[in-house]
Amino acid sequence: MPDWLLAMIVQNDLGIESLRSYQVRDSGNVAFGGLKDGYDILNPHSTAAIIQAGACGLSSPTSKFYRSTALLADMNAAALYLIKTQHEDGTIDLLSTNFHSTPDTGFIVKRLAMSYTLMEKSGTPGVEKVLPNLKTFLIRGGEALSRGGIHTPNHRWVVSAALTKLNELWPNPKYAARIEQWLGEHIDMDKDGQYNEKSTFIYSSLTDRLLITVAKGLKKPELLDYVRKNLNMTMFYVHPNGEVVTDASGRQDKAVIGTLENYYYPYRFLAIKDNSGEYAAMCRLIEKTAGPKTGAFIDYFLTDPSLWVDLTAEKPLPVSYVKTFPNSGLVRIRRNNWDSTLIANNPVWFTFMKGTAVLQGVRFASSFFGKGQFQSEKLTESGKTWTLTQKLDGPYYQPLPKEKIKADGDWEKMPKTDRQQSEVQILETTIQIKETSEGMEIEIMTKGTERVPAALELIFRPGGTLKGVSKIENTKDSWLLKNGTGSYSFGTDTISFGPGLALHKNVALRGALPAMEAPTVFITGFTPFKHVIRFQ
Template sequence: MNRRNFVTMGASSLCAIPMLGFSVFEKRNSAEKPAWVVEWIKIHDQQLPNFKKLKVTDPKHRYVGGYTDDVEISNPHTTSGFIAKACMLISCPESSFYQSSEVLKDVEAAAKAMLKFQHSDGTIDLLATNFHSTPDTAFVLENIVPAYKFLKQSNTKGSESTLELLQKFLKNAGEGLIVGGIHTPNHRWVVSAALTKLNELFPDKRYLNRIDQWLAEHIDLDPDGQYTEKSTNSYSPIVNRSLIIMAKGLNKPELLEPVLKNLEMTLFYVHPNGEVVTEASNRQDKGTIGNMSKYYYCYRFMALQKNNGEMAAMARQIEKTSSKEQLAGYLDYFLEDPTLWKDLPADKPLPTSYAKAFPYSGVVRIRRSNWDSTLLSNNTSWLTFHKGNAVLQAMRVASSFFGKGQFQSEKIEQRGNTWVLTKSLEGPYYQPLEKDKISPDGDLDKMPRTLRKQSEVQKLETIVKIKEANNGLEVEINMSGTEGVPVTLELIFRAGGEFSGVSKLPAKENAYLFSGEKGTYTVNGDTINFSSGTIEHKNVQLRGALPAMDAPTVYLTGFTPFKHTIKLS
């Protein structure tokens, strides 16, 4: 889960102060904000009133003064989001809520609620799944730490009691962070970043000792430049932001190196329309649709820190492919550090034509100007093809081979100009047990199938070959071995387009048959061409195959030996 949802529910900033200074990082204090920063502040101005309908106003309610989510559950995440956004605007002279006594009263009430959400061990709950959660406490501190600094710097009349409440919450949270555990790899860096920010406010050797314990495990970056979770639409940008916080706050510039490597890799994970490749993730963002807005701060920071033209070019591209509301969600980072207001260095051309393998991630990325494709190992959706707004979000193939015929390949091999995916299956039968292996009581648990001799072993080998041709791809699928096995190939498209050259499959929604020479799928003027088709049966949901996706799907069918080539352009 990406807890940082500041655009509609909350944000945090240090509007009135420059970045806390550390010698290796350039500092700049400027009273005059650029127009785009002021515009972002105005966006938050428009959003703050949205919290009013979520406020708990019943004086008898345990969490009175707190805020609910969209299913009316009071929670610390929405409440901290309000505190962060409100404190930011109270502190910004450009805001219509600057030094607002009315908003300050709401912040004080919310701070009291936060202390009620907080357990005696300093932690809070993520009510959807995690309880007494150290990492979720750290995510909440991403709101509360800047809010505290913000409010303190604002010199708002009557803010002393609110600051005391926020300070109490923060120090209690610190006690939880120095002993609490985590669930996932990114949590180590989120917790460490929160401790870094706490240490800036309330220096404590225990905070630094705990950070050192986590850092002793080393940053989990593979040689491709990818983090363990491969979570391009959620946790990779979170890890990058956390490492930047730590690099600055701990005076450890070496922590910027994994950030740079990840950002360099991610340049090759961008579709021509600005979306990010998500299919290789092993977290909940797998296969989701997202643009690169979550990376904007990281690319801009590294562009200026390293005078890097590629980072600058990607930052500018993100500006063009993201909404202002998405970018404004990270306003706090840009107000904390006025050096980010500087003009970016000159662009260096971004990669737009390549075929590049990322073996540690099991990914091959192919891009040629206006189209691109992702090949994936250990993934049943082993190919995608994007052409502008038209998206083939998955290609899948399955057979009804002993209930285990859904194809995926353990690896992708390059053979000349061809990428090869393979899978071999066996379907054996089993003979009677030999006498000395029979349990006297007839208990089958004592006579596992591994003790039986196999016979009539059926085999199925699938070889998929992919190569570039005619400004697109040729995908050859060859399935051989046992004969007469039903096969179904799926071309699964993103919703929103129109087909030609296919026929509707009766009684099944979003299902189409393709037997002709040419088919197309068009979305807003962008068209993917595919050819050619084959239909030998109409069983599109084979036993043992994955259920159909909720998306427009074109089916090709046949029997083994099955050899067919699909062309995409």
């Protein structure tokens, strides 16, 4: 085994020890064998985790749990608990949200089918008495996966990959038929190389792993072309510090701080299969920036020794580019150690990073009729300038025509759509963004209704140091840039920004989103608002 895999085994051993501490060990307890989560809730996912991690330990000669009969007994108790909590239809529950859930059954079945393979090959004494219990859970799960429904696009591939692993162990025509039925809907990939959910931290990488599983198990190499396209796109979603751009996600990972560990298996699999220097370089980058986190996928590597070989020579990754992803409404600009992301259809429409110094978002709002949070449906490019726009109206309403008035005077029965509008106020906002020789420049312009309070919000990542700004009294971490240039430093990296403007201190404008839990610098004024700010 290569050194990186041996390191994963050491880390997995620590995980096994932790998981065992959460297991119910009282044989007289109805929950015997089950595992609690951090909230003390017994659940199938935590319980399955001890089987997954345990199988990796039992089958690894360098593990302290190699062929451990004590651990095997704990895993058997966990398997029996899973059977006990499995519904008659073969499904399990995700207690935080989904019940009688086929997709969540698929997540568990796929990994436990891999565990079954590792356990079977481990040579652990007594394993032949445990495997039938695990098989019972898996076969019953297969029944659910063969007919159950889904919620989200990626769930189709979760179910398909789980059925693929079951079909490898116990071939069944109905498994293959159900997979073909889901694949018949085609893969949900746009021209940018992104899946429907645009979930760069969680679900894009998950879909890559699932499609590889199906491609291998059902001999459908054409599915790998989708994985390649997504991996090629992802190379342009990498911040200089090794994080992945998450701002355009349509799922729960939107704007989270995410690293690339979830992509390690897809990149390594195709780096070896395609002899790709670019994919090999991505593997090295992930090892450097998120190495320990790749251990979450140790079972993928233990069940496929072809991935243990050395990677090919690396080729340079893109580090200086302007790349547009129109289907995601996103533009990526990177110049070696700094980068910027422009985002449409999002209240956070600009980010800027210099190494470890991170401006994690810029927002603009006005107190225009309680609906002045700026958001643009489109991001248009003209030459070297990108433009975001928003047009708002604020009408008043005249008395209803007599024939529309309700006798009981019920306001809800007399909608505004039946009233004539008057004194209609208009506020148009245009934001233009362009690259400069040292960074980025934003120009904000409004026209229409005058004297509307407005505020530009610069949201920095917690942990750094602000200079050149003034604290706003009675706030936790809000600041004004009154004039000149401010700076934000984290470690040895610094972002400078300015010039400032502070014509008022109202930074909690009616209709604007609440302040984020982060150090935030405001630039304030009134409409017609026109201001240019530069980041470098």
